[in-house]
Amino acid sequence: MTRIDTSAETQPELSKDANAAPALIALDWGTTALRAYLLDANGAVLDTRASPAGIMNLPKPAAEGGFDTVFEETCGAWLASIASLPVIAAGMVGSAQGWMEAPYVSTPADPAALVAGIVRVKTLKGTTVHIVPGVLEDGALPNVMRGEETQIFGALASDPSLDQQPHGGLIGLPGTHAKWAVVSKGRIERFYTFMTGETFGALRDHTILGRTMRATDQQDLGAFIRGVDTAKDAGHAGLLATIFSTRTLGLTGQLQPEQQADYLSGLLIGHELRGLNEVLAREEADLAGKALRLIGNDALCERYRLALARFGCHDARTVAHATERGLHRIALQAGLIQPSPSASN
Amino acid sequence: MTRIDTSAETQPELSKDANAAPALIALDWGTTALRAYLLDANGAVLDTRASPAGIMNLPKPAAEGGFDTVFEETCGAWLASIASLPVIAAGMVGSAQGWMEAPYVSTPADPAALVAGIVRVKTLKGTTVHIVPGVLEDGALPNVMRGEETQIFGALASDPSLDQQPHGGLIGLPGTHAKWAVVSKGRIERFYTFMTGETFGALRDHTILGRTMRATDQQDLGAFIRGVDTAKDAGHAGLLATIFSTRTLGLTGQLQPEQQADYLSGLLIGHELRGLNEVLAREEADLAGKALRLIGNDALCERYRLALARFGCHDARTVAHATERGLHRIALQAGLIQPSPSASN
Numbered sequence: 001m002t003r004i005d006t007s008a009e010t011q012p013e014l015s016k017d018a019n020a021a022p023a024l025i026a027l028d029w030g031t032t033a034l035r036a037y038l039l040d041a042n043g044a045v046l047d048t049r050a051s052p053a054g055i056m057n058l059p060k061p062a063a064e065g066g067f068d069t070v071f072e073e074t075c076g077a078w079l080a081s082i083a084s085l086p087v088i089a090a091g092m093v094g095s096a097q098g099w100m101e102a103p104y105v106s107t108p109a110d111p112a113a114l115v116a117g118i119v120r121v122k123t124l125k126g127t128t129v130h131i132v133p134g135v136l137e138d139g140a141l142p143n144v145m146r147g148e149e150t151q152i153f154g155a156l157a158s159d160p161s162l163d164q165q166p167h168g169g170l171i172g173l174p175g176t177h178a179k180w181a182v183v184s185k186g187r188i189e190r191f192y193t194f195m196t197g198e199t200f201g202a203l204r205d206h207t208i209l210g211r212t213m214r215a216t217d218q219q220d221l222g223a224f225i226r227g228v229d230t231a232k233d234a235g236h237a238g239l240l241a242t243i244f245s246t247r248t249l250g251l252t253g254q255l256q257p258e259q260q261a262d263y264l265s266g267l268l269i270g271h272e273l274r275g276l277n278e279v280l281a282r283e284e285a286d287l288a289g290k291a292l293r294l295i296g297n298d299a300l301c302e303r304y305r306l307a308l309a310r311f312g313c314h315d316a317r318t319v320a321h322a323t324e325r326g327l328h329r330i331a332l333q334a335g336l337i338q339p340s341p342s343a344s345n
Numbered sequence: 346m347t348r349i350d351t352s353a354e355t356q357p358e359l360s361k362d363a364n365a366a367p368a369l370i371a372l373d374w375g376t377t378a379l380r381a382y383l384l385d386a387n388g389a390v391l392d393t394r395a396s397p398a399g400i401m402n403l404p405k406p407a408a409e410g411g412f413d414t415v416f417e418e419t420c421g422a423w424l425a426s427i428a429s430l431p432v433i434a435a436g437m438v439g440s441a442q443g444w445m446e447a448p449y450v451s452t453p454a455d456p457a458a459l460v461a462g463i464v465r466v467k468t469l470k471g472t473t474v475h476i477v478p479g480v481l482e483d484g485a486l487p488n489v490m491r492g493e494e495t496q497i498f499g500a501l502a503s504d505p506s507l508d509q510q511p512h513g514g515l516i517g518l519p520g521t522h523a524k525w526a527v528v529s530k531g532r533i534e535r536f537y538t539f540m541t542g543e544t545f546g547a548l549r550d551h552t553i554l555g556r557t558m559r560a561t562d563q564q565d566l567g568a569f570i571r572g573v574d575t576a577k578d579a580g581h582a583g584l585l586a587t588i589f590s591t592r593t594l595g596l597t598g599q600l601q602p603e604q605q606a607d608y609l610s611g612l613l614i615g616h617e618l619r620g621l622n623e624v625l626a627r628e629e630a631d632l633a634g635k636a637l638r639l640i641g642n643d644a645l646c647e648r649y650r651l652a653l654a655r656f657g658c659h660d661a662r663t664v665a666h667a668t669e670r671g672l673h674r675i676a677l678q679a680g681l682i683q684p685s686p687s688a689s690n
Contacts, residue, residue: 140579141586142593177589193593194585195552202547207540234485236627238620239584240539240613241486244522248487248538268585275583282581 022046023337025075025085026327027129029093030147031056035323036074041340043328045321049074055092055099067099068124079127086336088327090132091147094119099129104136104144108187111153111333118334132330135188143193147323148179151295152188154326155319162293163187167285170292172316174269174300180276192279194272200265203243209264212250214257221306223259227266228307231274239271269307277311288312295322367391368682370420370430371672372474374438375492376401380668381419386685388673390666394419400437400444412444413469424472431681433672435477436492439464444474449481449489453532456498456678463679477675480533488538492668493524496640497533499671500664507638508532512630515637517661519614519645525621537624539617545610548588554609557595559602566651568604572611573652576619584616614652622656633657640667 023041027034032054038047051074053059058066079085094102100121105113117133134146152171156162162169168184176198181191204210235242246264249255255263277287290313294301301318308316331337368386372379377399383392396419398404403411424430439447445466450458462478479491497516501507507514513529521543526536549555580587591609594600600608622632635658639646646663653661676682 136597138597140575141582141590142597142599143589144593144596192582192586193589194583195554195589196585198552199548199585199588202551203544206547206551207543209540230485236620236623237486237537238539238616238623240541240544240617241537241620243544244488244538244540245486248489251489252481252483252487254487271583272585275581275586278581278583 020044020046022078022082022085024328024331025078025087026324026331027075027087027089027093028091028147028150028323028327029089029098030054030091033057034070034074037324037327038078039324039328041337043325045324047078055095055097062099065124067093067121071123071127071129072125079125083127086331087127087129088132088331088334088336089129090150090323090327090330094131094133095146098131100131102131102133105133107135107137107191108184108189109135109149110187111330114149114153114330115334130331130334130336132327135191137190143191145179145181145191145193148173148181148191148295149188150326150330151322152181152183152326153329154322154324155293155295156183156186157325157329158319158322159293165291167280167283170280170290171319172292172294172296172304174294174296174304178272192276194275196268196272200268203264203268204261209243209246209260212247212257213260213264215261216258218258220259220262223255223262224266224303225306225310227263227268228270228273228310229266231267231270232310235267235271235274239268242267242271265303266307269304270310273307273311286312291315294318365389365391367423367427367430369673369676370423370432371669371676372420372432372434372438373436373492373495373668373672374434374443375399375436378402379415379419382669382672383423384669384673386682388670390669392423400440400442407444410469412438412466416468416472416474417470424470428472431676432472432474433477433676433679433681434474435495435668435672435675439476439478440491443476445476447476447478450478450494452480452482452536453529453534454480454494455532456675459494459498459675460679475676475679475681477672480536482535488536490524490526490536490538493518493526493536493640494533495671495675496667497526497528497671498674499667499669500638500640501528501531502670502674503664503667504638510636512625512628515625515635516664517637517639517641517649519639519641519649523617537621539620541613541617545613548609548613549606554588554591554605557592557602558605558609560606561603563603565604565607568600568607569611569648570651570655572608572613573615573618573655574611576612576615577655580612580616580619584613587612587616610648611652614648615655618652618656631657636660639663 020040022038024039026037026039034051034053036049037045053070060066093099100119102119105117114132118130121129135149137143163183168182171181173179178194178196182189246260294316305316365385367383369384371382371384379396379398381394382390398415405411438444445464447464450462459477463475466474480494482488508528513527516526518524523539523541527534591605639661650661
């Protein structure tokens with residue numbers, strides 16, 4: 001899957017403890033970027049490295065050692081100091097187009113299931129990289145994720161009460177392909193994918209809707225909320241019908257060219273939440289009054305909070321550092337590291 | 346609006362009457378093509394001409410006489426024989442980007458309202474071209490059409506019983522921007538636009554969904570119907586969620602690369618009909634058991650018939666020659682031509 005690079009959400013909390021010892025190299029290796037974390041045994045971030053060499057953007061083909069080269073450039077210095085550091089990786093690096101395929105684990109999935117599905121690839125210098133599998137929900141409309149499962153367990157590690165809600169906890173990961181996961185008893189029970197971000201880009205850049213838009217640096221949150229409300233209240237004819245109003249509200253002088261992109265964004269996010277609410281309704285749940293969590297970059301999560309409020313949901317905090325915490329959590333489960341005594345108190 | 350060129354649907358029924366006299370030049374002038382008909386007083390087609398010079402495709406800019414040039418090239422020979430022939434035109438030629446803007450007429454709209462909204466443009470050689478306005482339905486989700494209103498009145502001219510149904514007649518015009526119009530008592534009461542064709546193209550050509558598709562000359566109607574059924578039965582999470590199954594059914598070996606485009610097409614048309622059904626439900630109407638009419642090219646109308654059958658609608662004939670019949674109908678209403686005595690019997 002195209003994964004959203006959520007690494008820009010916040011600066012990592014670099015450890016202040018000068019005595020903390022490196023214990024783990026944790027990699028978030030997606031389609032368009034690699035982010036590497038050097039963690040201590042308790043998951044504190046000691047150092048980070050970033051590379052634009054996502055799996056679709058390697059400096060040379062995989063067959064010619066592209067993954068090895070990028071890994072060495074990014075993590076070589078850390079391993080030069082401590083050659084025995086364990087390495088864990090999540091994301092598209094485990095896809096069929098990745099370094100080595102880590103077949104999907106089926107829902108319901110807990111960290112133990114992910115650990116059982118880890119595949120190991122050995123670098124040219126002999127380091128073993130442990131690749132976390134993605135998760136598959138099979139059925140008439142199968143769903144897959146790679147990387148988000150790790151972020152979800154990172155969020156649960158920070159906030160263990162999250163999955164104790166009556167209908168399970170709900171975690172949203174906005175982006176190119178937004179994911180919504182229902183978590184319960186430490187497991188990913190089921191999840192949904194909405195191609196919201198990618199559809200927005202395709203409609204804006206490759207249909208008539210973009211022709212009347214004028215780009216601007218300013219967000220127009222009023223236009224955004226108008227789009228959300230239109231999808232929520234008048235969206236019964238479906239997305240294919242409501243999106244045309246981006247153009248016709250312009251033609252009738254009700255929406256300025258500078259507002260049309262934000263309006264369309266609101267429409268699509270509104271349709272996503274409307275669809276999510278219909279799914280929840282089947283389990284007699286509702287976004288209204290729900291306490292949920294978001295994982296993603298701050299600006300996008302803020303948009304989702306505004307949209308969720310229109311659906312009556314006013315408790316949707318962003319979970320920071322979900323990626324590195326999830327990698328740490330799974331490495332612990334896999335026995336790649338041991339928690340230090342002070343952390344086990 | 347981007348109009349669908351429906352001229353390819355069938356060959357015009359050229360008149361066999363050698364004595365029939367030319368009485369009207371009728372133009373279907375859209376974004377990407379111009380089709381011109383030479384009609385007798387009863388609407389029989391005596392001759393046709395086609396040009397790729399749609400309004401976005403003129404050989405020179407409008408300000409430099411682009412419309413005049415194309416009109417002269419296409420219709421000059423007809424006018425050279427009979428200089429007094431009246432000329433009527435419908436489609437995007439009347440938009441703000443057209444030859445002269447014919448402001449929209451509001452719903453409910455009948456042929457008399459269209460005639461009242463006709464604008465006249467004089468060619469360099471002194472011929473008056475009568476441009477039929479489009480139709481606007483105002484509201485929270487405004488809708489507009491240009492050209493389809495003329496086709497709809499053409500369909501009503503062929504089949505006057507169409508608008509005598511309890512909830513009004515329903516006419517669908519599949520295509521880039523599919524229109525569905527409710528007609529009653531000779532008027533377009535209201536209509537809906539679904540950006541089905543254009544969204545399909547944008548998703549196929551500009552998202553991850555296209556990457557696993559393999560192009561083929563063969564239609565896979567089984568895959569198409571599977572898409573329709575998925576939207577109909579499992580589409581509650583909405584289009585943004587269901588479209589992702591195009592990819593995941595491929596990843597899980599349930600949909601071959603050659604089938605994925607037809608499946609996606611079925612999904613989108615299924616979502617269109619699902620949305621249409623929700624709109625109809627508000628008026629206690631339903632596609633199931635409905636007798637409706639389609640206007641458009643034969644292959645696309647056949648796909649819609651297959652999809653409509655999944656929604657319980659088994660009477661959805663294609664109306665042929667709707668464009669030229671509509672232009673003739675409006676020219677009669679405008680007094681540009683008089684019906685011949687034999688036709689008035």
